[in-house]
Structure formats: structure tokens, C-alpha cells
Amino acid sequence: MNNRINLTIDGKTIQTEAGKNLVDVAKENGIYIPTLCYFRELNPLATCRICTVKLNGRHTTGCTIKVADGMDIEVNTPELLDNRKAIIEMLYAEGNHFCPSCEKSGNCDMQNLGYDMGITVTRYPHVFSDKIVDFNPKRMIMESNRCILCKRCVEEVKTKDGKDVFSFVQRGVKTRVHIDYEQEEKLSESEALHAMNLCPVGAILVKGMIHEQPFGERKYDLLGKNILPKVTSVNNNLHKKENEKFIVATTSLAGCFGCHMSLLDIDTDLLDIIEIAEFNKSPLTDIKKFSKRCHIGLIEGGCANSENVHVLEEFRKKCDILVAFGECAIMGGIPAMRNFVPLKECLEEAYLNGVTTEIGAHIIPGHEDIPKLLNNVYPCNEVVKIDYYIPGCPPNAQHIWKVVKSILLGEEFSITHDEFKYD
């Protein structure tokens, strides 16, 4: 027993065996160090950087630390917690993660870390880089949009004769994982499934094999803790006289109105809301123009055309607080999938060549009264400042009203894990 050692994690003294992996040691002692790429103790990959901790005052990855006597380790300092959150946000900004239409949603490790950390929006602008979806392999689909380059598949999936199936190509921001078709054919069905399950996100798919659990029963629907988004500086922004009702405006930009439908889902609770709030410009009231300054504006959808931009800018000017609700408002959502297709092709597909266009269609409408399409679909916060975000596609009605009410009343609130969803 002479390899027993002592170390401290966040000030807590822990006894364990020398040489064990820090992530595992921490876990055994009830301290959770989140990871994405870590899946084996031997030769950890240390690509994702999420487990970054401080060892004797210096930053390093937890998964590469073999514990030794006297180590002083910090895991959950505010700085380290924010670093982790920042990395997940950066992964969201760099990839094209449309959770509402993703096969892995609900079973995705990265999405779950997003929930755990209460991420409502990324602090970084979305890169929207064009990444391919490769359907060519015999059995698999490589969805590069979702790949976080954790390298698990590269290191782990080999053919029987020892060749790589997945490889990193290019470098820097252009780095991608590609599949070697010839080697992929050699994999057995179960090896292919193993690759899919190994991927922490939904980048590797096996054709015809989709995760089958319904909503509410997926891996991470069942696990998880409550989320505590922060309400900050509310009252600085809000210009309300006493006795006055809260004035609310809502709009749907490039969205599907699903978020507005969800607004109505609170049923009779709406009566409570009417007690403290009145609606101004909104599809719910059919008031088309602002007739007064509002305390809060709810925005559904991102900006796809010039009119969206005008409306959003007007909302920014007329409302004390702006809330983006729904994935489309937060990151562009499904409409932003067109950001990878040249605008001309989009128009031709819609008006000339699409399956639903009439034979002989030859006009792409253009008129000064028709709003102009933007080169890309923009998340709202890339056009104006947004104060709060409510994720979901659509967000759950309880979630929306809980947030809105708490913002207006300046109260802290928590969201349950099953209310907080990106899909």
C-alpha cells in the first residue's frame, strides 16, 4: 500500500493511488470534471480542452494528469468554469449545430454539456463555414457540420489490417475529418455502429440506423440538473412607472411562428399575465405599429431579409429589453441552413427548379415592394444587442413565461432540465 498518496482538489484532501487518471479520481470523490474527447485512460487525446484544470497553479488538461503526491488541483473556480463554458460555446459557433434537426439530439454529449452549463447563446459570432455532408461511404454518413474534431474516431476505428478509416485532413480552421471509402467498406456492421456510438456528437451516422427513442426518453432527457440562468441588471434597463402595466411586444422574423404558437400554450395562465402586462405590437393582438414604448420585446426568428432587419432595429429602439426566443432568433435556426448555398441557387431552387414549382416557371420575382434577401441568415444578436435568450425549437411555454415574468419582476429563477432544450 505504499503507493497511496494525498492530493487536494478544490481544497479538499483526497487519498488515492498514485498514477491514476485525475478525471477518474475526481469522479470517485464526487467532483465532476466534464470531458468530451476522453474515453479511455491510456493515451488520452486531450483535444477538446474542456477538462482544463489548474495543477499547482498552472493550466493543463485534467485527462492527461496522472495523480501524484502533493498535487494541488483546482477544478471549479469561476475562471475555470467559464473557460469550459467558453469552449463549448466556441464549438457551437464553429460548427453548424442545428439541434432541432439532428439525429443525435437528446443523446449528444456536447448538447448535454450545453444544458448543464446553462448555455442559452454563444458569446462568439457563428462562423457558418461551409462543411460537407458526405453520403458516399457505403455504410456511413459523415456530417462534418457537427464534428468537433475530438479525434476519437481517428484513433479508435481501424480496419483489421490496421488502416485508418477516419482521418484529419487540412489544418487550422479548415481541419476536417474525412472517411476513407475503401477502408470503410471493410468494416463490419457492428464496427460501423461502434464508430457511430463512439462519436460524442452526431457527426458519424450509419445509414438506416437512427436513434429511436422518442422525446422525453432519450439519454439526456432523463439525466441532468436544473439550470440557473442569470438575470442581470434588469432594473437598469427597465423604464417603468409604478402602477403602470408591463407593456409587451412580440414579432416573428424569419421563423415559422412555432414559437408564437408555443406562447399560447400556457392556456389559462395567460389570464394571470394579462393582469400584469398588456400587449402592444404583436401578431397576437394584430397591432401592426408600435403605439408606445414597450418594456419588453420578444423576437422569434433571425434576419433573412431587409424587412426583418428593419423590424428588429425598430424593436431595439422601442423596447427597453429584447429577448430572442427560439433557436432561429438565437442562431439562425433552420433558415440559416441556406447560409451554405449560394443565394442564386437558393432563389433558383425556390422559383425555377424546385419540385413544387410549376413546369416552365421562369421568373424570380423582384420588385421594390418585396423585401430583399440578405446574403446570409443572421442571428438577431449579430444585428442588434439582445438582452436575454430562451432556447428551444420551440421553447416550452412554461419556460418562456417563467423567464419573461422573472425578467420583468427582477426575480431569480431556475429552469428544470426538461424545460431547457435546444430542440
Add this chain to the structure above:
Amino acid sequence: MTFHKKHLPRTSLMDVLWEIQRKKRHIGRDDMSKIAQQFNMSRMELEGVITFYHFFHRRDCGKYTIYLNSGIISRFSGRKPVKKAFEDILGIETGNVTEDGMFGLLETPCIGLSDQEPACLINFKPFTNLTPEKVADIISSIKKGARLSDICDKPKSIIYYTPSKDRTVFFKPYTTFSALSQLKDLHPEELIEIVKKSKLAGRGGAFFPTGLKWQFCRHNVADQKYIICNADEGEPGTFKDRVLMEEHPELLIEGMIFAAYAVGAAKGAIYLRAEYMYLKEPLENLLSTYRQNGFLGSDIAAKIPFDFDIYIHMGAGAYVCGEETALINSMEGKRGEPSTKEFFPVQKGFLGKPTVVNNVETLCAVPRILEMGVDTWLQIGTDKTPGTKILSVSGDCPNKGIYEIEWGMKFNDFLKLTGVEKPKIVQFSGPSGDCLSITPDEGKTLRSSQRKSRDYLTDQEYDRVISGEDITCGGSVMIFNESRNILQIIKSFSDFFVAESCGICVPCRTGNFLLNKKLEKLLHGHGEKKDLEDIKAWSEIIRTTSRCGLGQMSNNSLLQAIEKFPEEFDRALSDNTDFNKAFHLDEAVAEYDNIINELTSDYE
């Protein structure tokens, strides 16, 4: 299919790729299939290796491939008209190949000729001090069939400054083989003791004590050990290793022989950056001379006779391969990604064996220390950093070139030597190093308009000292004068890191990309105060979470510049608003307008 065919060792992969690249100017599909088979790897893995290095091309890059330096020094030395001359004469834009496949015009980061910019490499032959006229001459000579080796320049070794004769270490005459005679009297342990006593520390930038590194390696028992000379010199602005290898390659080889003897290594390699391809042949010839004289090969004469030989491994265009673990991966024929830092190379290095990686200058110092005696060496320089340091000086000063200075030289004295007038920024150790401001502090010095050149003694930074105790310089010193815009310089550094990130970890590959966008926003005058806060916070995240030194140090200069040139950043920023100033509706709808206009004019 033949099953018994022996596969080639992965360590020779890059040589094979170079052979094809040189012969065919690209590595095509058929060749790839063949190579993949020879090396028993999947095609896609091979593609991954090829696309990692920017001098390997998947598409034809011209019979004559021209690489222009894209760095800031080249830009400030008048690259624009030179680039335009190339483009006009060849009739192509940079990044393309002429229709007849004769010329490819490409860009690459610093090529190690910063004292002779604008410069370019044509099929890796150097052409320096370019002017539009010279460009026209070069192209027409090539078209007339001149041989590149006849018309290219021999890069000059401009050694501008050395200390007094008795205090110079590197740049003075040396009699080949002379230090090696000491092998007969020294036990490896004694040699290590001398190097330890000399306090020699790594000159590649990390300043790790060399004697200690050798000792660690010696004490790791293994059947094979390796000595690698890091001649990847990729830090923009530096060219000291180039000049050392041109002027005193014998010091380098002898340094490696000493290192091998000290740690018990039988094999050595020089990892030479592709930009210095023209040094390969002379080095190889010299290695033969050493072999012929019994100083390389088997049974080298020493107190304990030993075997040792050296080969040259060519890099292929990746700054990150200067990082020692990436360098080792590259030598193993893999993508040059830095490893996880679980082990040091002296524990598990090349092919998993204990390996010493040392910089050119570090190795060159060893025979000199032995020659002059460690006690004499300790008399030179400062207590913590004895000896001299080689600096590569470039930028806005008349006296560009190599400075061998004694550690401990006052920064101010150094500046005077360079002859710079109205300096503003001195960038030490390249983009990831230190950004020194020469802007006078309020009240302390004369205003810049009143300032007479070369006489500015009172600023704080002037009193700083170039030494291990203060400004520890890796080798690159880039000087910028008052006319230069700090934001432009910083943006160019950022471009460099974006291009050179290996892509393994998200903070470096995408964090730097996003920071670069922010800097662009500032440069265009769309920045707000909150953008500066973002820049600082994001830089900190990149620093603390990146895997290797490239990411960790990528924003050193940016943060220092913000601190030291607050007025310039303030000038670029406006007050916070609720609107994103970088978003312009007219720009966002321009593409749509074009499409509609094009369509309506079609109908008419």
C-alpha cells in the same frame, strides 16, 4: 497484389512526398495510391499528411513555383509593387498558376530573409531585395531558359555587430574539428557537468537548461536515443539559424556530436525548414567531410568511443513543426500536431525513444564553450544568462542583419546600434513574443516631433536589459517606426496564427479565427469599447486552454499592444451602442440586388 512486399518505414514518407512534389509539382491521385500502398496506410490518412504541409500540393503549382513572403516585414519593405509586378508580368493573381503551367505565384509566411526583403523563393531558390525591375529581369531570364541556380541570389550573411574579439562567441573564425579533440579527455558525465556549469539554456525560445535536458536523456535507459537539431526557424522575423548554418555549420555538427556523446545517442537528425532547402546540399557535403575524417559514423574517437551519424529531414511548410513534439511527429511521417504533453521528448521522443531536441544556436554554442573554456564563457554576459545571444534585426532601421550581443546589453544601447529613427514599436521574439513601446511617456520625454533621432534616454523601456533577467529574446527583433499602425501589425500577426494553427484544439483554431475577425472589425472602424473587452477575455481563454505554445502565446503581443498603445486602440473604437456597426444592410443585400439586376437585364 503482392503480400510479401515490404512496406517502407513511415519516417521516409516526407522524403518520398518531396520527391514527387519536386518532380511533378504536385502529388496526384495515382501517385497517392501508390504511396499509400507502399507505406501501408489508407489514402485518406495520406491525404491528411499531405494537406497538413503547405508546400505539398494536391494540384499543380507551376513548373516555376514562386513563393512571396506574406509577412509584415516584407509588406513594410515594399512588397506591394513587387507583387504587382509578378502579377502583371505573369498575367495572374496571387494564388494561381499560369495557363501554360509555367509559373505558380503563391504566398507563404516569413521565409527567413527579413534583412533582405522583399524576397521570394522560386523553386526554393532565394531571390532577395526585389524591385519591380528585378522581377521583370528574373522572369524574362527564366523564360529564356536560364538556370535558377545561376540567377538566384546567395542570401547575404549580414553580420552587423559582434562584441569585442575576446567577448565574441559565435561569429569569429573556427578551425573545423578543433573542439572535438576534447572528446578524448572527457567522460560523457563530465561533458554534461560542463554544459550545466555554463548555464547554457535553450535558444529556441523556451530557455530550458541544456545540461539538464541532456542529463535527463542520458539517465533514461533505452536501446536507442536520438539527437535532433531544430532548424525549423519559423518565427517571423528571425534568420539567425540560417546565418549560423551558412557561416558556421561545423559548429552545429560538432554540437550534435557532443550532444550524442553526452546522452549516448547513435542517431541524429537536422530538421531543416523547407524554406532553407538551399542549405541542404552544403550541409550534406560537410557531413560527408565529417564522416571521412572519422567524426561521424562508427567508432568515433573519444574517451569512450561511440557511434553516431546525422541525416537531414526536410520540413514542408508548417510553423508549428518548430514545436518539438510536433517536429517529432512530422519526422515520423505524420501530421505535425503537437502531442498531449504527457511525456517530454527526453522520456518518449522520436519513435518512442529518449530524444534531445535542441535549437541550432544552442548546439553551436557547445563547441565554442569547450574551445574557450567554461570559465571564460561565464565571464561574458549576465549572471543568469552567460555568453552572447544572436539577434535577427529587421524592419524600419538602416542597420538590418545579425547582431551578436552580449547578454545584458541595455535595450537603449541596442536601439542606437540599429540606427532607427523615430522608433515606435520593437517586437522581440516574433509575433508570440514581447511588444515593446517606444512611445514616450507623458512628461517624461520630449514629444515625438521634438525628438531628435537616436537620443531618447529616459523612457522606462529604454532602461530594460536584454538578458535572462528581463527581455529574454528568442532571436527575432522587428523594429517599426512612427509611421506604422499598431493595429495593422497586430492583425498581420493574427493572420499568421490563424494560418499556422494545427487545428487540434478549438481555442487556437477557432478562437484565433474569431479574434482575427474582431481585429478586422476594429481596423474597419466598426469596433466598440465592448469589442476590446471581448478581445481581452477571449485572448485569456485561448492562452489558458490551448494545447501548445502556439495557441498559448498567440495573443501575447495583442494584449501588450492594447496595454501599451491605449490611444491607438481608443482611436479605433467608438462608444457602445445597441447596434452592431459591422452589420451593413446595403452590403448584406448587395448580392441579391446583383442577382435581380442580372435577371431583369436578361429579359430585356
